[in-house]
Amino acid sequence: MGKARGRRSVVALVAVLAVAAAAVVVHRVLAPAEVSTVARAAYPPAVTPPAGVVGRLPVAPLVVDGRLRVYASARQVYADQPASARHRVTPFWSYRRWPARLDGVLADGTTVVSRWSDGRLVALDARTGRVAWRADGPAPGSVPAPRRTYAATVWDPAGLHVARGSGGRAVLVAAGPGGIAGYALGDGRRLWRVDLPRGCRTDVGTTAGGDLVGVDGCAGPATVEFRDAVTGAVRTRWRPPESSGALAVTPVGCHAGHSGCRGLRTGGPGDGTGRGWLVGPGGPVAAPALDGADTELDGEWVVGTSGGVTGRSARSGAPRWRRADLGAARILAVEPGRVHLLTEGRDLVTIDPATGAERSRFLLNVGRDGLGWVPGRAYAAGGYLAVERLRERAGPGDDDQGYFLTAESVLLAAT
Template sequence: MGFPKDRRRLVVAVAALVAVAAIAATVHRVLAPAEVSTVGRGGYPAAARPAPGVIGRLPVAPLIVDARLRVYAAHRQVYADRPVDRKYRTTPYWSYRRWPAQLSGVVASGTTVVSRWSDGRVVALDARDGRVLWRADGPVPAGTGPTARRTGAATVWDPRGFYLANGAGGRTVLVVTGDVQARGWELTDGRELWRAELPGACRTDVGTTASGQLIGVDACAGPAAVEFRDAATGAVRGRWRPPGSPDDLVVTPIGCRTGRSDCPALRTAGPGDAGGRGWLLDAAAPVAAPALDPAGATLAGEQAIAVVDGVVIARSARSGAELWRVDDLGPVRVIAVQPGRVHLLTEANALVTLDPVTGAQRSRFSLNVGSDGTGWAPGAVSAVDGYVAVERLREPVDPDGDDQRYFFTSEAVILAAT
């Protein structure tokens, strides 16, 4: 004896509705926007003091934070491990993940780590435990800039449109820009300081100055000019064109504290690096610094460092007077600077660190780990808190190759203390 026909239809209809509801709930759980914050357990590590030399190799690029942690970027996650001098990457100390947004940039100052996401969301984390400090909605990232490969170096070492700057009273300002808008926040508490509309793709960002200004290149109303905007208020303080510069101006920040933030100088040139000129940025208007004119020249404190015909030469950035030279290293290139250190890479991939004031050698060692050897080409580089991290690329370098062809090994980043 079965159910009456109408009753069977009702049961089938109810079962179908239950199934649809269950599927909808599952889809919502899987696809709905979400964030997962896993805070750190255990004590915040002390600052390490490793001896000069190679520490180890890593599969992803580390952002050294507070000389204690290594912070990494994944597709939808920012996370940290400890201690900073561990040979290999370890289980995350803390982690912050969002879905479905993608991570587009990470910057850090002191014990604050700030992440930027593809939907414009900005999230500040406490580096000591990964706890969320504040969140804000900002401009969606512009579609320009380097594409992040599997190491994530472009995300943590060179995030475009995502900068730190000095504000009044020693405070730090976070500046975030997109194609059509820029905003500034107080780093400590996420208080919005300003917002400004931008003209679009005819204007691009370069970085921030050590004196607290956002540098842009604006070609919207004629020949390209350098725009300086107060990072604490958003007000445009001036526009400047180098004398005799071409209409198509290429501007490169020099000597930045980290990434493209807190840069004390810049270099202007035409297409193909024609007519390059160096400029100091600590006055009301840029001041010519011929010692920074050569391609590859950089600034370490008051010293302009350049390699000329295989000789490392330091000059006063202001007067041009030669301060010291080192001519016994063979073919070298300057790969990074940080306070009190100039880092050079020899033809044999030895890392040489000099004192920028005296030229004295602080350390020298081969950038080799395990049985990897030194038959690689350097890629992106980061130098902070006495550490240097270098991407190792397979020779000959193929910029269009996939990651397996492009990188030297699966653990492509070598980390060293200097």
Template sequence: MGIPRGRRRLAMAVAALLATVAVAVIGYRVLAPAEVSTVARAEYPAAARPAAGVIGRLPVAPLIVDGRLRVYAAHRQVYADRPVDGRYRTSPYWSYRRWPAELTGVVASGSTVVSRWSDGRLVALDASTGRVRWRADGPAPARSTAVVRRTGAATVWNPSGLFLANRAGGRTVLTVTGDRQASGVEMSSGRELWRTDLPGRCRSDIGTTASGQLIGLDACAGPATIEFRDPVTGLVSERWRPPGGPNNLVVTPLGCRTGRSECLALRTAGPGDAGGRGWLLDSGEPLAAPALDPAGVAVVGEQAVGVVDGTAVGRSTRSGAEVWRNAGLGPARVLATQPGRVHLLTETNDLVTLDPATGRLLSRCTLNVGSDGTGWAPGAVWAEAGYVAVERLREPVDPDGDDQRYYLTAEAVILAAT
């Protein structure tokens, strides 16, 4: 005796409903917004003091935090490994993931690591444990059409719209900008200090000054003008144009401590690098600094360092007077700077580190590891805490090539201690 047709239809409807509910539950668990924090289970490592030379090679760009950890960026993850002078990348010391948001930038100050996400969320992590210190909602990041390469160098070494401003008394403000808004966030607590509307893509960010002001370039109404914004109040304190400067300015920050934060100077030019001029950033209006006019000159402390006819030359940024010269390096160019060090790269890919105050040689090493050789071109570069990391690109460089063609090897980043 069969099941009555009415009951059969009811049973089929119930089964279909249960299947739909099951699929919905599974879909929610897979696709629902989520975060996964895997904290450290080992002791916080001591700061390393490796001898000068190549430490190793890595597949992704490291941000060295607190002199103890290497922090990396992935598509939806920020994570750290140790030791800081390890030859290869190791298993994560801690990890933080979010879904479905994408990681757009990472900055660090002391033992605090702040990640920015595509939905505008800011998440601060304790570098020693990986635990969340605070969360905040910041401005939505600017839309970008730039290619995101596999090393993540742009995310950790030059994050768009994330700048640190150090104020008197050790107070650090994180300034966060997008297309339409900017805000200032207390680094220690995540408390929002201010938020303001921006005019759109006709305005761009340059960096922050050593005194903490946010530098912007406003081309929305009339000739391009440089603006300086107070990081604590968010108010524009000054608008400035170089005397006799072109209407379309190209502005390059110089002498920045990390990324484009805490910069000592600017270089302004017109399209095609026409009429380049250097300017020191003091508390008031920028001061003309002719020693910074040539492209390729770097600023470290009170010195402007460049290479002239194969000789490294240090000049006073204020007077332009020559302070030192080092003629024993061979053909080279300035690669990167950090407080107390200026790094040059020779034509044979030797990394030469000089004392910027005296020109004295601090270290020299060939940027080679294993059997990789030195037949490569430098890509993105980062220098801090006595370390230098360089992307190695396959020659001839093809900026439109895929990652396999673009990079020299799978472990494209070489890391050296200086």
């Protein structure tokens, strides 16, 4: 009897220990965690590759400082180098969080900011991958699940912008359905926060003059709101003349993403029309040259593709130059001093927006992929251009297999 009780006691103890061990494992696997793998090699030098297709990638790159490419996945932001590598290579650094999901990424200089589904903001030093600071921000709103390239996450992060005040002070602005807040980009210190009613306000972007632009319909007809990004105070509210009902506002002429924009296009939601405006210290100024959806703004110049590729003064609308040799080209992306166009023959042509002069021209193709594709999202920075290639008959309801041309659907080019 004594031996039997002893054996039962041993079995019970083993069972208790097994349950405890399993609990430890479950805790380690499922508990909130952060894994930072910093760079072990030196920060790479900047490179200037010759104009042409660099290579193809399975995910969308964010070019940082002309040296790194930063990528996103469901719970990770990571970088490889050099920026001119033909394929994606072993990560230079990596940062993961669990169980939060990555919501958006932006870069300013050598600071890479990631925003997570729980509202957490994490800034990384691009040179090392080390965490520079952490802050709690407004929880982001719901957005469609990103496709496998994560282009929307890194090229168009919802509710995440950078602005510069009058003294050049860099401010990160994070917006969500319940509020907006501003943070010093250098150290993450929160400068201000405003709680707002849900469902009646959307953020648009930031202006080159340091304002956060939003559309506010909380207390009446939809109005464009200009808020000082450094203090959070509303500078002014404005409604386009002759507008009625709902209001859609699109930023144009932006330095990166929807940050540092010099113009707006306003219209009714989904009506396909718009009026162009330049934004500055004196309030929006009408810019009819920007009215067309086929126009883009770079500084003081508007480039359009209706009836040939043309350049006009943004303020007066006066013609500056015209290119009749590019056919029915479309604008893929704009960056300071460069407008990137895709011709019907799939040539990538980069021009100077002030003069129309050609900076580079080459066939946007690699390997045996062919030219039977249409462009999806596109992005340009530091003389690089990246574009998604979609199947010619792809529709928004298609799965990724039927939507993208190949597994490595993103082309990266140097212009």
